Amino acid sequence: MYEKNPAAAEMLIHPxxxxxxxxxxxxxxxxxxxxxxxxxxxxxxxxxEAEFEPEEQYHLLMSADGTPLLVTDTExxxxxxxxxxxxxxxxxx
Numbered sequence: 001m002y003e004k005n006p007a008a009a010e011m012l013i014h015p016x017x018x019x020x021x022x023x024x025x026x027x028x029x030x031x032x033x034x035x036x037x038x039x040x041x042x043x044x045x046x047x048x049e050a051e052f053e054p055e056e057q058y059h060l061l062m063s064a065d066g067t068p069l070l071v072t073d074t075e076x077x078x079x080x081x082x083x084x085x086x087x088x089x090x091x092x093x
Contacts, residue, residue, distance in 0.1 A: 032064040
């Protein structure tokens with residue numbers, strides 16, 4: 001009879017989680033992007049020319065190479081912007 005070993009399963013690491021920034025960028029170049037939730041306070045430090053509500057949560061869309069593509073306050077606006085783009089979204093955990 002086969003028994004699962006939960007401790008062994010937890011030790012397995014998905015190969016995508018161990019990629020360096022350069023390796024991840026090479027996967028998709030300008031064809032893959034990811035969405036990162038970010039606070040307005042952090043965005044204000046990143047983008048000095050813009051004003052964001054410090055307590056608000058925003059969606060930051062980044063290309064695989066780390067280039068910022070879009071900042072929005074709603075998921076609907078994000079999906080609308082992505083609608084006519086030829087980008088694949090990667091899931092980050």
